[in-house]
Amino acid sequence: MQHTELYITESVSVLNRTVVHNDKVLLEAEEHTEDFFQFLYDRLNIDYPKFFKMDALCKLGTAAAHVLLRHFKKEEYLPEEVGIVLSNNSGSIEADINYYESSKTFPSPSLFVYTLPNIVIGEISIRYGFKGENAFFISEKFDAQWIYFYVNNLMQNQNIKCCICGWVDVKDEQYNARLF
Amino acid sequence: MDKKELIYQLKQQIIKQLNLAGKTPEDIRDDDPLFVEGLGLDSIDALELIVLLQQEYNIKLKNAEEGQTIFRSVATMADYILEQQTGAAN
Numbered sequence: 348m349q350h351t352e353l354y355i356t357e358s359v360s361v362l363n364r365t366v367v368h369n370d371k372v373l374l375e376a377e378e379h380t381e382d383f384f385q386f387l388y389d390r391l392n393i394d395y396p397k398f399f400k401m402d403a404l405c406k407l408g409t410a411a412a413h414v415l416l417r418h419f420k421k422e423e424y425l426p427e428e429v430g431i432v433l434s435n436n437s438g439s440i441e442a443d444i445n446y447y448e449s450s451k452t453f454p455s456p457s458l459f460v461y462t463l464p465n466i467v468i469g470e471i472s473i474r475y476g477f478k479g480e481n482a483f484f485i486s487e488k489f490d491a492q493w494i495y496f497y498v499n500n501l502m503q504n505q506n507i508k509c510c511i512c513g514w515v516d517v518k519d520e521q522y523n524a525r526l527f
Numbered sequence: 528m529d530k531k532e533l534i535y536q537l538k539q540q541i542i543k544q545l546n547l548a549g550k551t552p553e554d555i556r557d558d559d560p561l562f563v564e565g566l567g568l569d570s571i572d573a574l575e576l577i578v579l580l581q582q583e584y585n586i587k588l589k590n591a592e593e594g595q596t597i598f599r600s601v602a603t604m605a606d607y608i609l610e611q612q613t614g615a616a617n
Contacts, residue, residue, distance in 0.1 A: 399548035453582045456574035457545070 353498065356509075358527040359414045361407060366391075368414050383522065384410070400457060401470060402442040403522070408433070408467035408515040409474065411524040415511065416475060426478040428508040430501050431468045432494060433526075434484040435516035439464045467515055480505045489514045489525070533605045541601070544579050545572050557602040565600075573598060580604075586611045 360367045364376040364383055380386050387410045388398055398409060421429075442461035449455040460466065465483035472478065480501050484493070494512055501507040513526035528536070538552035541561075545568065559565040562573070576598055580586045586608065588594060597607045 396548065399546045453578050455578065457571050460571055 353495065353502070355527045357415055357418070358525070359411050360526075361387075361411050361522055361524040364522070366410075366414060373414065395474060397470075397474075402439070402445070402458070402461035402466075403517045403520075404435075404439060404442065404464065404515060405461060405467045405470045407517055407522050407524050408526075409470055411513075411515065411526045412471045412474075412511065415526045421475065424508055426476050428479055428506060429475075429477040430479040430498070430505070430507040430510040431471060431477065431481040432484075432498055432501070432510055432512050433465075433468060433482075433515050434486055434489060434494065435464060435514055436485070436487060437516050437518040438485055439466070441517050471511065477511075479507050479510075530605050530609060533608060534601050537601050537604055537608075540579055540583060541566075541576070544575050555601060558600045561598055561600060576604075580608070584608050584611070 358369055364380065365372060366374040366387070374387070374390050376383055376386050384398075384403070384406045387393070387406075391410060391413055393410065393413050395409070398406060401409065439462050442458060446455065446458040446462050449458050464485065465481070468481045468483055472481070482497065484490070484497075486493070498507075498510045498512060501510060511526060514523065515526070516523045534557055535552055538555050541547065541555070542550050542552065547566070555566065561576075562568050568576075573594060577588050577594070580588065588597070597603055
């Protein structure tokens with residue numbers, strides 16, 4: 348397989364309640380901030396009511412994508428030309444546990460729909476209208492070589508012109524998102 | 528509980544169950560459509576409303592097709608609940 352020249356144009360991280368965009372601190376939540384996602388929603392002007400129905404993994408991915416894509420020129424690409432390749436370590440464990448707990452009484456359909464980690468890709472795709480190839484991988488830690496290999500393949504064989512990549516992980520209320 | 532009280536309670540329960548952040552019972556009119564226009568609920572929300580009926584009012588929807596009529600608005604939901612409660616009492 349040939350190697351395409353790939354460039355990272357923007358990056359964002361949401362880690363330890365701090366949002367960093369292109370290596371500059373954009374936001375930092377106080378220690379006592381009770382609802383971190385409400386804080387992100389308000390301070391980042393997300394303005395997307397569906398955000399509140401999402402599980403933590405999707406909220407994290409959506410908030411990170413919101414920062415990453417603020418200056419993205421969507422009109423320069425066809426919906427099918429934008430791919431999304433994400434990965435994490437914990438899958439959808441938080442949603443799985445919440446759904447399991449709800450199933451002891453009345454299983455909640457709205458919790459059930461988040462019991463797969465790739466739903467975060469779906470939420471980002473719905474919000475921005477992306478229809479390109481996508482994949483969600485589970486690995487112990489971020490595997491940059493594999494992501495490079497996979498995205499390179501998408502660009503050569505699946506007509507992808509740009510791709511949102513990274514790591515979106517939620518476990519025990521620890522949030523770690525790195526998108527580029 | 529009369530219909531007016533039931534409608535108010537239903538609005539509170541819908542807001543809580545469906546995570547309608549920023550909405551208050553006062554924002555929802557009794558006859559507002561729940562789906563597409565109005566509150567703009569989706570198919571997953573419809574399932575949550577079925578769960579709500581079962582959980583809070585012990586009412587099991589017998590026929591899924593009835594849902595279209597029952598879940599047209601908060602007022603139609605209240606009518607259905609009162610009808611079921613009256614039927615159960617007799």
